Amino acid sequence: MASAPPLLSEEQLMCPICLGVFVRPVSTPCGHNFCMTCLSSYWDQSPVTVCPVCKESYSQRPQLRVNTFISGLSQSFMNKPLTAEETKSRGLRAEVGGTDAKISSMIQERVQKVQSIRQALAQRQTQTGYLTKTIQDLTPLVKKMEEKQQQMDFEVAVVVGEIEKEIKDLTETQMKLRDVNLNEDAQFLQRYTHNFAQKPPEVNLYSEIEMQQLRTALGTTLSKLQVYLDNMGGGFMSDISALKYAQQFAMDVTLDPKTAHHRLILSRDLKQVKFNPDANAKPSPVSNPAKFTKHLAVLGGRGIQSGKFYFEVLVGTKTEWIVGVALASLERKGKIPHAPGCGVYAVCFRMSYFETFSQPNVPIHQGKIEKVGVFVDYDGREVSFYDVNGAKLIYTFEDCAFSAKVHPYFNPCNNEFGNNLGPLVIVPVNL
Numbered sequence: 001m002a003s004a005p006p007l008l009s010e011e012q013l014m015c016p017i018c019l020g021v022f023v024r025p026v027s028t029p030c031g032h033n034f035c036m037t038c039l040s041s042y043w044d045q046s047p048v049t050v051c052p053v054c055k056e057s058y059s060q061r062p063q064l065r066v067n068t069f070i071s072g073l074s075q076s077f078m079n080k081p082l083t084a085e086e087t088k089s090r091g092l093r094a095e096v097g098g099t100d101a102k103i104s105s106m107i108q109e110r111v112q113k114v115q116s117i118r119q120a121l122a123q124r125q126t127q128t129g130y131l132t133k134t135i136q137d138l139t140p141l142v143k144k145m146e147e148k149q150q151q152m153d154f155e156v157a158v159v160v161g162e163i164e165k166e167i168k169d170l171t172e173t174q175m176k177l178r179d180v181n182l183n184e185d186a187q188f189l190q191r192y193t194h195n196f197a198q199k200p201p202e203v204n205l206y207s208e209i210e211m212q213q214l215r216t217a218l219g220t221t222l223s224k225l226q227v228y229l230d231n232m233g234g235g236f237m238s239d240i241s242a243l244k245y246a247q248q249f250a251m252d253v254t255l256d257p258k259t260a261h262h263r264l265i266l267s268r269d270l271k272q273v274k275f276n277p278d279a280n281a282k283p284s285p286v287s288n289p290a291k292f293t294k295h296l297a298v299l300g301g302r303g304i305q306s307g308k309f310y311f312e313v314l315v316g317t318k319t320e321w322i323v324g325v326a327l328a329s330l331e332r333k334g335k336i337p338h339a340p341g342c343g344v345y346a347v348c349f350r351m352s353y354f355e356t357f358s359q360p361n362v363p364i365h366q367g368k369i370e371k372v373g374v375f376v377d378y379d380g381r382e383v384s385f386y387d388v389n390g391a392k393l394i395y396t397f398e399d400c401a402f403s404a405k406v407h408p409y410f411n412p413c414n415n416e417f418g419n420n421l422g423p424l425v426i427v428p429v430n431l
Helices: 036-044 068-079 084-182 186-198 206-234 236-247
Strands: 025-027 033-035 264-266 272-275 308-314 320-327 344-350 353-356 371-377 382-387 392-397 406-411 424-427
Touching (some): 236 308, 236 371, 236 382, 320 371, 320 382, 344 406
Antiparallel strands (some): 025 033, 308 371, 320 406
16 A cells, blocks of 8 residues: 655745755744744845845844744654655755855845945935035136136226326436435525425325225125135035044043943953843843943943043944943933933934934934044033044034933944944044
8 A cells, every 4th residue: 555645745844045954943924934044144144134035024133933843844854764866856955055045145245235335426426416516606706706806906007007107206206306406506496395395296095095995895705705615515624623623532431341231242451342142131130230231231431520522433334333422320220211311312323324312213314434433522511423434423412411420332232133243342533
């Protein structure tokens, strides 16, 4: 009697990514199944969390658990004796799956590179468009200055000609006086001197008045040009000047291990911090009261209660991070509310846009940066953030409610979006 065919074929227990029989199979919310390692690697290499089969996207990375039913079926197939042809086929599939995974990784790398190039090109196009518009706006003003200069050249030439004529007349008069002085006729000398005193050669004062009017007109035009240049580009030059000013108050910042969340790793020199995905999610029962327990945060060891200070943080290619300052009195044990007055003055970067810690989901800036600068004016109650390499202001908190010491605040965030296990690095300020 012939044996009954299996209820399921090997193709039905095959991972769509590696093309092999499931190993520790997991299911996505959309109902598709994958090897846990294959799906985790796929999401780690993707800028967004989507199903590899149907491309359904998820706002948060789903928590993966082994599907015990499918795992049991897969194990049965794995234990079934294989023919030589099946063994060869399975090996080829595994090889194809590995190659497919490598190609997927290469595709994702190139997609990200294309996105970066396009973003850089868009920024360059924006800058070029702005400069073109600025030149167009300046052209009428420059033309007006050239016309004013031509008018001034002509009028000055006329005035100089009049003055030179007066100089000539005065020189001739002087020569006549000298000739008369050599004349021994005292009566003639007295009469000529008397006539000169009664009616001296006329000197035209109009030239000086005209020169003053021309200087005033030119000065007004130059003032208008200077105002226009000062306002040019939404304060582009002022951003550079403001950044250079802030960098004068650079402070040596190191991390305070006593405040670090238990899932963070700090470097020996206390200049770097990163998320540890292998750490236990639950903190130890006995915890330092200074430690953060809900937020993956750590404070700088040095704070201020007056004056100004500045520091820079290399964020590199991280896909999510939070950097800024926080009050020393900030809540460490519970969840910090994301609302104004919470005590945290920081900017949050997620994938490609910025928001503030106190007002999430309200974009304040677009694009990616490599290095962020933080400037605190305690007495002025302001905290400003700069794109250091681009010399551009990102955002400024105004009227900050400083009521205690202010410390640098760092949060490298978890690996929810993938490619985020790199560190935040406190770097020296190059003046």
